[in-house]
Amino acid sequence: MASNIYKPKNSKNYYLRVSIDGKEYRESLRTSSKRVAEKKARKRIQELTGKAERGETDWLFHAGFTSFYDSLDHEDDDHGWSGTTRARYQTSLRQIGVTLSDIFEERGEDIEAAGAWEIDLKSVSEFVAMRKDEGVSIATINRDLTAFNHLMRHIKNKGWIEMNPVLQFEKQGMKESLPDIVLPSDQAILELGRRAPGTLSFFPAFLDATGGRVTEISMIKWSDVKGMDRPVEGHVTMTLRHTKGRKVRTITLRQQAIDILVKIPRSNRSPYVFWNKTEEGYYRGPANLFWGYAQETGFGARLHDIRHKFAIERLREGWSVYRVQRYIGHGSVNTTERYYFRYLSQEQQEIANADGNAGL
Numbered sequence: 052m053a054s055n056i057y058k059p060k061n062s063k064n065y066y067l068r069v070s071i072d073g074k075e076y077r078e079s080l081r082t083s084s085k086r087v088a089e090k091k092a093r094k095r096i097q098e099l100t101g102k103a104e105r106g107e108t109d110w111l112f113h114a115g116f117t118s119f120y121d122s123l124d125h126e127d128d129d130h131g132w133s134g135t136t137r138a139r140y141q142t143s144l145r146q147i148g149v150t151l152s153d154i155f156e157e158r159g160e161d162i163e164a165a166g167a168w169e170i171d172l173k174s175v176s177e178f179v180a181m182r183k184d185e186g187v188s189i190a191t192i193n194r195d196l197t198a199f200n201h202l203m204r205h206i207k208n209k210g211w212i213e214m215n216p217v218l219q220f221e222k223q224g225m226k227e228s229l230p231d232i233v234l235p236s237d238q239a240i241l242e243l244g245r246r247a248p249g250t251l252s253f254f255p256a257f258l259d260a261t262g263g264r265v266t267e268i269s270m271i272k273w274s275d276v277k278g279m280d281r282p283v284e285g286h287v288t289m290t291l292r293h294t295k296g297r298k299v300r301t302i303t304l305r306q307q308a309i310d311i312l313v314k315i316p317r318s319n320r321s322p323y324v325f326w327n328k329t330e331e332g333y334y335r336g337p338a339n340l341f342w343g344y345a346q347e348t349g350f351g352a353r354l355h356d357i358r359h360k361f362a363i364e365r366l367r368e369g370w371s372v373y374r375v376q377r378y379i380g381h382g383s384v385n386t387t388e389r390y391y392f393r394y395l396s397q398e399q400q401e402i403a404n405a406d407g408n409a410g411l
Contacts, residue, residue, distance in 0.1 A: 055096065056088045065082060070336070110166055111167065115206035120141060120144050122205075147199055150182065151178060154181065158355060159354055168211070184385035232356060233356055234356065235360060243341065246347060246348050259307075259361060261305075262379040263358065267291045270323065271289065272323055272324065276324070282309045283306070284305055289308075325337075362375050362391050363391050367395065369403075370403070371405070372403045
């Protein structure tokens with residue numbers, strides 16, 4: 052049970068983290084006592100397991116989102132909004148859902164598995180920043196924030212959160228807040244790979260060599276890799292199909308990535324690079340698996356932070372920001388700049404911008 056509870060940084064209370072039927076649940080247990088937390092966790096896991104068997108969900112952000120969105124399909128005495136207003140809010144909510152999904156994917160997390168409390172002040176700040184990256188006007192952002200505020204108030208009224216993060220954001224203004232990135236060492240990545248079973252033992256190093264997202268890399272098939280008849284840099288490409296927004300992109304692999312592919316044994320039954328012997332033929336939830344391995348090895352970061360490490364190292368090497376943006380699949384070069392330029396010296400920033408749109 053102890054492995055299911057943890058105390059986040061800067062929090063006095065214990066949290067529950069458990070995966071049920073492939074869905075991860077994380078929520079505050081609202082106690083600073085480990086003994087009480089373990090007791091609450093046991094009870095909550097039983098409750099969540101029962102709900103999962105019945106197809107029910109609660110405390111998850113997407114459940115509150117769906118509840119509020121559906122309530123706008125008809126008039127409601129609780130809010131009294133006109134049909135035009137409700138339609139406008141639904142338009143904003145669709146954009147909020149897409150943007151939050153992108154934000155959580157950049158964190159290496161799944162928005163559908165996020166607890167309502169995980170949509171915090173930093174999430175709202177990042178939402179605004181990403182909308183700005185897309186060139187959206189402040190007036191449109193403010194309209195989205197109005198709908199966002201009503202959404203989080205709806206969730207707060209359910210008792211799922213204690214504070215409305217949109218109201219917190221509005222008090223501080225359009226100030227941007229980005230979380231610090233923890234860059235894992237090469238040795239930590241090596242040890243994490245050694246702990247993993249089967250083809251997953253190659254997974255962390257391959258992330259380090261490609262900068263890919265966990266989900267898109269876990270679902271690569273050998274048919275997506277071209278040029279392995281001559282395994283040298285410049286000749287081998289990899290097509291990523293299970294990407295954010297299903298925007299297929301093809302990258303030319305660096306020698307580091309090619310050398311890893313050469314070592315991975317192939318399966319006669321599964322077409323996937325990182326295969327296993329399950330019916331699906333691949334690891335469906337590698338992020339969840341590696342969370343446990345990371346605790347055991349003292350990894351000190353998230354699996355997704357390996358992607359950030361790749362991007363920062365390439366920028367420090369002299370890759371242009373445009374090349375990095377296209378290679379790792381950011382929707383906007385502004386997002387790449389905002390995430391990573393804070394970790395570059397002034398000289399490195401100038402070099403990253405020097406190639407302009409050529410992206411060489």
